[in-house]
Amino acid sequence: EPEVTQTPSHQVTQMGQEVILRCVPISNHLYFYWYRQILGQKVEFLVSFYNNEISEKSEIFDDQFSVERPDGSNFTLKIRSTKLEDSAMYFCASRPSRNGGHEQYFGPGTRLTVT
Amino acid sequence: AQSVTQLGSHVSVSEGALVLLRCNYSSSVPPYLFWYVQYPNQGLQLLLKYTSAATLVKGINGFEAEFKKSETSFHLTKPSAHMSDAAEYFCAVSPNFGNEKLTFGTGTRLTIIP
Numbered sequence: 001e002p003e004v005t006q007t008p009s010h011q012v013t014q015m016g017q018e019v020i021l022r023c024v025p026i027s028n029h030l031y032f033y034w035y036r037q038i039l040g041q042k043v044e045f046l047v048s049f050y051n052n053e054i055s056e057k058s059e060i061f062d063d064q065f066s067v068e069r070p071d072g073s074n075f076t077l078k079i080r081s082t083k084l085e086d087s088a089m090y091f092c093a094s095r096p097s098r099n100g101g102h103e104q105y106f107g108p109g110t111r112l113t114v115t
Numbered sequence: 116a117q118s119v120t121q122l123g124s125h126v127s128v129s130e131g132a133l134v135l136l137r138c139n140y141s142s143s144v145p146p147y148l149f150w151y152v153q154y155p156n157q158g159l160q161l162l163l164k165y166t167s168a169a170t171l172v173k174g175i176n177g178f179e180a181e182f183k184k185s186e187t188s189f190h191l192t193k194p195s196a197h198m199s200d201a202a203e204y205f206c207a208v209s210p211n212f213g214n215e216k217l218t219f220g221t222g223t224r225l226t227i228i229p
Contacts (some may be wrong), residue, residue: 031214042221043159043205048214055214091158095215102147102166102215106159 002026004107006092012113013082021077021110023092031095032075033104034067036060036088043091049075082114117142117208121220129228134193136223138180138206141187146208147215148189150180153203153222162204165189167211176200201227 005024013019025032034046047057049067057065066078075094079086089111093104122137140146150162163174170182176199180191189206205222209215 033214033216035217043207043217043219045216045218048216050214056216093159093217102209102211103149103161103164104215104217105161106151108158 004092004094004105006107006110008110010111015084015114016081019079019082021090023075023107024073025075025094026105029094030097033093034077035091038088084114087112087114117218119206119208119218119220121206121223123223125224127226127228128196130198131195134196136191136204138189138220139187140208142208145211147211148182149207150191151205151207196227198227201225
């Protein structure tokens with residue numbers, strides 16, 4: 001069964017460093033998302049991406065964040081200068097077209113630890 | 116704007132007993148509703164979904180949920196709890212148009228007592 005994959009599973013970085021979190025969505029899906037979950041808190045929406053552009057972003061997704069789909073298969077989240085408060089589990093998700101279903105399929109997550 | 120309230124951050128039930136996890140939503144447009152389960156150190160797995168067809172929806176692992184518009188609820192139930200049901204359960208809502216971003220509740224941790 002197709003699944004969303006994410007790498008790395010755990011990333012440790014120092015404050016101020018840039019990180020790139022990678023995701024490979026399910027191949028025929030058209031909508032892509034990033035969510036994050038700070039330890040012990042709920043899952044929060046960061047950004048959605050459709051047709052090679054951001055379709056919506058939350059207030060969390062400030063200028064330090066960017067997303068890219070560089071080659072038609074990968075979907076990346078970049079944090080330019082990490083802060084301690086960026087420590088969280090980051091989930092990538094994808095969804096087929098509207099006619100293909102409305103559920104989002106989540107990857108296993110990348111745990112980002114900023115020290 | 117949309118929001119989800121999950122009553123009870125922790126629920127404990129005995130093995131074989133009824134599981135009831137509560138979810139109420141607020142939405143200015145017709146919603147889609149979902150329950151996801153998260154096992155320790157794993158990602159989110161879809162349990163079931165409501166997308167404006169039948170109001171009683173059945174999911175995996177014997178779970179089901181009923182969409183009640185008048186009560187703005189989407190409670191999750193399972194007739195008989197199993198030890199393997201111990202996990203964190205998240206209710207989520209999305210609008211029925213656009214990018215359909217998910218808004219999650221705070222989660223309910225389900226513990227099964229042997």
